[in-house]
Amino acid sequence: MLPLLLASLLVSGGFEAGGRIGVVFPSSGLENTHDAAALFGVNLGYEVGANRFTFDYGYFGLQAKQASPYRFDVHGLSVGYGREFILGRAASRPASNWGFEASAAAGSGLLSRTVGAAHETGMAPSGIIGAGFFQRQGHSRLSLGLDNVLFIESRPAGSARTVSLTYLIALKGGVTYVF
Amino acid sequence: MSSDACRRLLVVLVAGALLSGCGDMTFYRARSDYFPLIPGSRWTYDVAGSTAIDSVVGDSAVAGRACVVVFRDYAPEYWTKQTTEVRQFTNLVASRGGQDYVLEERYRLVYALPLIEGATWSESFRDTIVLMGTDTVFLKDSLRGRVAAIEDIATPAGTFIQCYRVETYREVEAAELSFTTDYSEWLAPGVGLVKRVTGTEESVLTGYEPGR
Numbered sequence: 001m002l003p004l005l006l007a008s009l010l011v012s013g014g015f016e017a018g019g020r021i022g023v024v025f026p027s028s029g030l031e032n033t034h035d036a037a038a039l040f041g042v043n044l045g046y047e048v049g050a051n052r053f054t055f056d057y058g059y060f061g062l063q064a065k066q067a068s069p070y071r072f073d074v075h076g077l078s079v080g081y082g083r084e085f086i087l088g089r090a091a092s093r094p095a096s097n098w099g100f101e102a103s104a105a106a107g108s109g110l111l112s113r114t115v116g117a118a119h120e121t122g123m124a125p126s127g128i129i130g131a132g133f134f135q136r137q138g139h140s141r142l143s144l145g146l147d148n149v150l151f152i153e154s155r156p157a158g159s160a161r162t163v164s165l166t167y168l169i170a171l172k173g174g175v176t177y178v179f
Numbered sequence: 180m181s182s183d184a185c186r187r188l189l190v191v192l193v194a195g196a197l198l199s200g201c202g203d204m205t206f207y208r209a210r211s212d213y214f215p216l217i218p219g220s221r222w223t224y225d226v227a228g229s230t231a232i233d234s235v236v237g238d239s240a241v242a243g244r245a246c247v248v249v250f251r252d253y254a255p256e257y258w259t260k261q262t263t264e265v266r267q268f269t270n271l272v273a274s275r276g277g278q279d280y281v282l283e284e285r286y287r288l289v290y291a292l293p294l295i296e297g298a299t300w301s302e303s304f305r306d307t308i309v310l311m312g313t314d315t316v317f318l319k320d321s322l323r324g325r326v327a328a329i330e331d332i333a334t335p336a337g338t339f340i341q342c343y344r345v346e347t348y349r350e351v352e353a354a355e356l357s358f359t360t361d362y363s364e365w366l367a368p369g370v371g372l373v374k375r376v377t378g379t380e381e382s383v384l385t386g387y388e389p390g391r
Contacts, residue, residue, distance in 0.1 A: 072209055122203040166207070
């Protein structure tokens with residue numbers, strides 16, 4: 001049953017590849033010492049109708065608010081699901097439409113804090129809830145949206161457990177080629 | 180959203196939640212304040228069997244610079260903190276012929292921020308002061324600091340995770356005021372100093388009240 005389902009998905013769907021740029025705004029106390037940073041990312045995806053499944057890589061490097069050799073690099077990998085809601089269709093071009101997209105993803109951040117020759121590395125799982133607008137025309141898909149990124153960390157502290165949630169907001173614009 | 184889409188969203192979120200046990204607190208350290216100078220904060224330490232109390236009193240200005248007044252065991256200290264460093268006001272005074280002479284009066288570097296394991300910093304201040312017209316004093320005040328480790332520390336006030344152990348060596352050469360000191364400090368996120376070891380003397384946190 002499952003192979004049949006997968007085969008039907010592959011026949012009815014299509015692959016896509018794209019990239020995005022944006023700005024990440026730190027929050028959760030991180031904004032006291034870190035500035036907003038540019039975001040770069042690439043993604044591979046597969047879409048079936050209004051459903052999109054994506055594998056995503058993104059990078060941003062936060063810097064200190066004052067002149068300093070400090071950097072906080074975050075490399076994120078995630079798998080996600082997005083659902084498109086078509087709001088408009090160009091009458092003259094049947095392959096053109098636009099609408100709203102909601103998405104969710106889970107992944108992991110590879111983290112690196114450096115100052116001079118000293119550096120710390122780590123990992124943190126993340127959850128991403130996104131929303132935005134898209135516009136499709138032929139093979140191209142343009143998008144503009146906002147991602148709510150939550151990094152989740154936890155560790156035992158004596159008999160209790162410390163859970164740390166770090167929230168970042170990302171404004172992003174992307175272009176994707178749909179094969 | 181269709182029920183199918185909702186189910187997929189739920190699967191993604193559950194997968195994220197299952198992964199949540201794996202973090203190693205890098206973000207936690209990055210956003211934590213390891214040297215909070217919030218007015219009203221109060222630290223109680225056990226220092227070799229006796230009690231010492233530190234408290235943040237409020238803002239002031241010393242030597243033409245805005246600072247935070249900290250009472251360390253009821254003696255005032257003046258601190259400044261920026262994104263990249265923490266400095267303490269130092270005032271070395273020598274007496275000659277019943278008169279006081281200022282040898283050093285400045286904010287000296289104590290910690291370079293942000294704290295990152297392996298980070299080092301140093302500062303050296305030199306000056307020459309002539310006392311009573313003939314007595315020349317050569318002053319040297321140097322400090323080296325290093326973040327040696329990230330450790331969890333258990334104290335009578337509780338267990339503090341993700342503490343930075345900072346090792347500091349300070350050498351002051353100033354006639355009869357010369358001294359060297361070598362100590363290790365453990366700074367906890369959101370709390371500050373929780374333990375300090377100088378030679379054989381140990382000071383540990385027994386109580387902490389955060390300020391507002």
